[in-house]
Amino acid sequence: MTSKWWQQSVFYQIYPRSFQDSNHDGIGDLNGITARLPYLKELGIDAIWLSPVFASPNVDNGYDVSDYCAIMPEFGTMEDMEELITAANNMGIKIIMDLVVNHTSSEHPWFKKALAGDPHYKDYYIFRSDKKGLPNDLNSFFGGSAWEYVPERKEYYFHLFAKEQPDLNWENPAVRKEVWQIMNFWLQKGVGGFRLDVIELIGKIPDQKIIGDGPLLHPYLQEMYREVLAEKDVVTIGETGSVTPLTAPLYTDPNRKELSMVFQFQHMALDEVPQTSKWNLKKLDVSELKTVLSRWQTQLPATAWNSLFWSNHDQPRILSRWGNPDCYPVESSKMLAILLHMMKGTPFIYQGEELGMTNQEVSDIKQLDDIESINYYTKERANNTKTAKIWQAINTKGRDNARTPMQWSAAQHAGFTTANVTPWYPINPNYTTINAAACLQDKNSIFYTYQKLIRLRKEQPLIVWGDYHLLNTAETIFAYTRSYQGETWLICANFSASEQTLSLPYTAKQTIITNYPSTYCKLEQLTLRPYETFVVKLH
Ligand code: TEU
Ligand code: CA
Numbered sequence: 458m459t460s461k462w463w464q465q466s467v468f469y470q471i472y473p474r475s476f477q478d479s480n481h482d483g484i485g486d487l488n489g490i491t492a493r494l495p496y497l498k499e500l501g502i503d504a505i506w507l508s509p510v511f512a513s514p515n516v517d518n519g520y521d522v523s524d525y526c527a528i529m530p531e532f533g534t535m536e537d538m539e540e541l542i543t544a545a546n547n548m549g550i551k552i553i554m555d556l557v558v559n560h561t562s563s564e565h566p567w568f569k570k571a572l573a574g575d576p577h578y579k580d581y582y583i584f585r586s587d588k589k590g591l592p593n594d595l596n597s598f599f600g601g602s603a604w605e606y607v608p609e610r611k612e613y614y615f616h617l618f619a620k621e622q623p624d625l626n627w628e629n630p631a632v633r634k635e636v637w638q639i640m641n642f643w644l645q646k647g648v649g650g651f652r653l654d655v656i657e658l659i660g661k662i663p664d665q666k667i668i669g670d671g672p673l674l675h676p677y678l679q680e681m682y683r684e685v686l687a688e689k690d691v692v693t694i695g696e697t698g699s700v701t702p703l704t705a706p707l708y709t710d711p712n713r714k715e716l717s718m719v720f721q722f723q724h725m726a727l728d729e730v731p732q733t734s735k736w737n738l739k740k741l742d743v744s745e746l747k748t749v750l751s752r753w754q755t756q757l758p759a760t761a762w763n764s765l766f767w768s769n770h771d772q773p774r775i776l777s778r779w780g781n782p783d784c785y786p787v788e789s790s791k792m793l794a795i796l797l798h799m800m801k802g803t804p805f806i807y808q809g810e811e812l813g814m815t816n817q818e819v820s821d822i823k824q825l826d827d828i829e830s831i832n833y834y835t836k837e838r839a840n841n842t843k844t845a846k847i848w849q850a851i852n853t854k855g856r857d858n859a860r861t862p863m864q865w866s867a868a869q870h871a872g873f874t875t876a877n878v879t880p881w882y883p884i885n886p887n888y889t890t891i892n893a894a895a896c897l898q899d900k901n902s903i904f905y906t907y908q909k910l911i912r913l914r915k916e917q918p919l920i921v922w923g924d925y926h927l928l929n930t931a932e933t934i935f936a937y938t939r940s941y942q943g944e945t946w947l948i949c950a951n952f953s954a955s956e957q958t959l960s961l962p963y964t965a966k967q968t969i970i971t972n973y974p975s976t977y978c979k980l981e982q983l984t985l986r987p988y989e990t991f992v993v994k995l996h
Contacts, residue, residue, distance in 0.1 A: 463650075463692040463717055464762060465921050466503035467798075467911045468553070468805045472770045473510055473532055474518060474881060475862045476808060478874035484881045485862070485873070487533035491541045494548055496893065500811060500904065501911035504551040504692070506652050508770055510538065511557075514564045516621040517828055518860075519555075520654065521562035525639040542647045551649025553692065558636045559655045560622040567635075568623050572607065580629045583615035583663055595666055600832040603663070615663050617655075619828055627659045627677055637684040644685070650692035653716070657697040669699045675707055678715040692717045694764060702756035710760040718762040718803055724749045725772055728853065736833055736850040741779065743952045744932045751937070754801055754925035765797050768807040773858040775807075777816035781954055781988065786813050786891075788988040791906045791972035792950050795990050796935055798910035799948045801925055809863055811907040812896050816858040817885040820848050826882055827856040861885045866894040901974075909970055919944055934959055934985070938995070945995045951985035959983045965993035 477489030509519035512527040570578035585592040595603040604613040605620040615624045660671025693716040700721045708716045730737040767775035776782050780789030790813040825831050837847045862884050865872030871888035896904035914920045923939035930936050933953040939946045951957045961980040968976040969992040977993050
């Protein structure tokens with residue numbers, strides 16, 4: 458397979474509302490991002506996945522788009538967006554737009570016209586008559602039926618997320634043409650590609666209760682390639698919640714001409730009771746993490762390409778999830794960074810991950826912003842579920858955890874906004890110690906571990922292309938090798954807060970990166986400190 462720029466790149470996800478406010482209204486914006494490009498350049502990333510910045514009533518914080526070719530006024534103007542694209546491109550950083558086209562906002566003119574009975578736009582969405590009540594028992598991901606009744610029309614429409622996010626009818630060629638036009642509009646502005654929100658849902662057949670991975674999904678993606686992507690050097694990353702190593706090549710085999718890579722979520726579900734809901738908590742188990750991640754390293758055919766990520770705007774903070782924020786925040790953050798960034802795939806860093814930002818505990822419904830958490834809370838209260846249990850679930854898994862503003866400095870409001878302004882969402886009080894300014898001043902900070910990992914990926918083809926092999930060790934040791942063209946590296950982590958002894962039949966030739974200030978040579982008798990992690994060249 459000929460190599461592509463995005464296979465050797467590291468991406469950084471920005472959640473614009475929470476990144477940097479520039480005009481003193483407490484809401485992050487485009488000019489704020491432009492102002493922080495030098496910070497991202499210093500980190501060394503190649504591309505920014507920008508969560509949605511399109512016009513939106515913000516029922517789901519921008520994932521409900523009312524105009525795909527206009528910027529949300531809170532975030533700035535189209536000129537600001539063009540400036541951001543140009544400034545980023547000039548620094549060698551590509552801007553990746555978040556294309557949310559499984560559904561629109563109910564405020565989108567298409568939907569308004571559809572509701573008004575315009576025959577052309579009616580077929581842009583999925584309407585069914587109400588003759589026998591609800592068309593079927595499909596539920597939406599945010600709770601309740603996926604069918605919303607419109608009394609004036611005596612019809613239901615279909616929505617897999619909030620009722621303010623009606624699903625587009627992809628079977629209608631006119632809808633697909635609109636999407637190709639939107640994509641071309643943004644490509645002409647110089648963006649480097651798209652992250653495709655819940656793209657596996659577009660092939661749905663609601664009447665047969667087929668939702669993910671529907672029969673027309675891949676034909677639509679191939680049409681997208683033909684109509685928009687062919688001959689263009691752009692990246693497409695599909696958000697594919699149910700993808701497995703066996704189905705991934707269907708999206709990413711270059712011969713099939715669909716997408717560049719996928720986001721898989723199997724490692725994100727390890728704290729959930731399988732086949733129930735994300736709120737049904739289960740204890741984390743390191744051996745399951747090793748199994749899942751290793752499966753993606755070894756079972757993916759050479760024709761397929763995967764992304765690597767620990768967090769995003771829908772997930773809790775990784776340090777609070779798999780790390781140890783109370784006793785070993787720095788060591789465990791670096792361990793997680795090294796473990797993931799030494800794997801094969803394209804890494805995505807979520808804003809603040811490189812600083813060791815953590816979850817923020819809440820205990821009052823007024824502290825919630827995320828529609829998914831609010832709906833869950835409301836439903837469970839109605840079911841008389843104990844509040845302690847509800848809050849435990851929300852504090853462990855709620856999406857607001859990742860959406861607290863970026864912690865830039867120890868100044869008031871963490872430098873996210875100006876002193877006398879109230880940020881749109883409260884800042885985690887730990888900003889006084891966990892912040893970018895502090896990280897940049899400390900050469901041993903988490904930030905510089907990420908910086909080094911990014912640099913190593915650019916210098917070492919072994920990290921990009923090497924074969925992966927999991928070593929058989931005690932449960933809480935996560936150790937694997939990468940081998941490429943006769944060279945082999947060992948990556949070894951003590952995934953626990955206690956000391957672990959370990960014997961590996963190797964001698965290290967060179968120490969590459971560590972989270973304790975040590976060098977490694979003879980590996981037959983090792984005593985690893987809490988979260989101690991090292992990468993060495995074996996031969
Ligand atoms: O998320 C897809 C998705 O399936 C989420 O509902 C996910 O299951 C949940 O957030 C996990 O807690 C994408 C976006 O990333 C998300 O922000 C949007 O709300 C959603 O699509 C609808 O556009
Ligand atoms: Ca602002």
